[in-house]
Amino acid sequence: MEDIKVDKKLNIKGLHCPYTFVKSKLAVEDMEIGEVIEILLDSEEASRNIPKSMEDHGQRVLKVEKMNDTDWIIQVRKDKE
Amino acid sequence: MEFTEDQLQRYSRHIILPEVGGKGQKKILRAKVLIIGAGGLGCPVGYYLTAAGVGTLGIIDNDTVELSNLQRQIAHNTQRIGVPKVESAKATFEALNPDVKVIGIRERMTKDNIMDFMRDYDIVVDGSDNFPTRYLVNDACVLLKKPLVSGAILKFEGQVTTIMPGEGHCYRCLFEEMPPAGLVPSCQEAGVIGAIPGVVGSLQAIEVFKLILGKGDVLKNTLLIYDALKTTFRRVRVPKNPDCPVCGEHPTITELQDYDADYCRI
Numbered sequence: 001m002e003d004i005k006v007d008k009k010l011n012i013k014g015l016h017c018p019y020t021f022v023k024s025k026l027a028v029e030d031m032e033i034g035e036v037i038e039i040l041l042d043s044e045e046a047s048r049n050i051p052k053s054m055e056d057h058g059q060r061v062l063k064v065e066k067m068n069d070t071d072w073i074i075q076v077r078k079d080k081e
Numbered sequence: 082m083e084f085t086e087d088q089l090q091r092y093s094r095h096i097i098l099p100e101v102g103g104k105g106q107k108k109i110l111r112a113k114v115l116i117i118g119a120g121g122l123g124c125p126v127g128y129y130l131t132a133a134g135v136g137t138l139g140i141i142d143n144d145t146v147e148l149s150n151l152q153r154q155i156a157h158n159t160q161r162i163g164v165p166k167v168e169s170a171k172a173t174f175e176a177l178n179p180d181v182k183v184i185g186i187r188e189r190m191t192k193d194n195i196m197d198f199m200r201d202y203d204i205v206v207d208g209s210d211n212f213p214t215r216y217l218v219n220d221a222c223v224l225l226k227k228p229l230v231s232g233a234i235l236k237f238e239g240q241v242t243t244i245m246p247g248e249g250h251c252y253r254c255l256f257e258e259m260p261p262a263g264l265v266p267s268c269q270e271a272g273v274i275g276a277i278p279g280v281v282g283s284l285q286a287i288e289v290f291k292l293i294l295g296k297g298d299v300l301k302n303t304l305l306i307y308d309a310l311k312t313t314f315r316r317v318r319v320p321k322n323p324d325c326p327v328c329g330e331h332p333t334i335t336e337l338q339d340y341d342a343d344y345c346r347i
Contacts, residue, residue, distance in 0.1 A: 022093045026084070026103040057099050 122208030125282030192337035219252035239281035249301035
């Protein structure tokens with residue numbers, strides 16, 4: 001399996017919608033095109049909404065993975081300014 | 082600059098919009114907008130610009146709050162009757178959002194002072210209630226090349242247009258000269274339904290946001306007419322007039338004039 005190079009990590013555990021997406025979006029805005037962010041979160045709702053919103057905004061979702069009972073990891077590549 | 086946690090919450094519904102985002106919200110926080118008039122239109126325009134976090138908001142008005150204003154001028158209230166309108170609006174807007182620097186200017190605008198008031202601002206919003214001011218503001222914006230979002234209301238009708246000097250029409254391309262004094266009814270004579278300035282002022286605020294963000298199409302070369310009784314919006318095309326006395330190819334107005342020398346103020 002190919003390892004994805006992660007350029008930035010963001011921990012938004014404890015946050016709820018829409019701040020989960022607000023924080024994620026702001027982090028992506030500060031990245032260069034092609035860079036990858038890994039987001040750690042513990043909101044089930046956000047684990048569904050963030051990937052959808054990121055794709056709506058033109059970004060590429062590389063991975064959504066449930067890590068354990070509470071946490072998810074989402075990897076997003078910036079494809080669009 | 083980085084957002085504070087409070088700002089993330091306050092502006093979250095802007096930040097999550099693709100057309101705004103953090104970058105757009107920062108543009109809003111840096112913008113400087115001047116509102117002419119703290120009346121029917123100036124109140125809702127100022128309210129929404131303040132709520133959105135426009136960095137600097139200037140408001141010019143020389144009147145005091147009267148009981149008859151309160152049917153439509155939503156930044157004022159019963160306790161503030163007799164208080165200068167700019168002072169009342171400033172108190173309302175500062176209570177809404179401490180991010181915004183509100184500058185109240187209690188002056189009557191003239192050809193001698195208007196340029197100085199406008200110079201430091203990015204965008205001008207006209208919410209004035211009389212023709213001399215409307216023409217003075219138009220000509221000053223054309224001469225200073227400042228975008229102008231103009232609004233007008235009467236009875237059950239409202240109009241909005243956005244003047245982009247050098248790019249589109251100006252107010253004089255639409256109506257070259259002021260109508261003769263006494264021919265035009267004022268709000269005081271003809272009345273206005275209280276929510277009309279809310280509709281028109283909100284449309285003006287949206288025009289301002291699009292100008293700040295550089296997104297969407299503003300009402301350039303276009304007059305939008307709202308008819309509340311019929312519930313219709315009509316777009317009328319207004320071409321730039323090459324013979325316009327102020328923005329045309331050979332302008333005859335190259336400096337500001339005395340606009341209300343023989344015009345009774347309505």
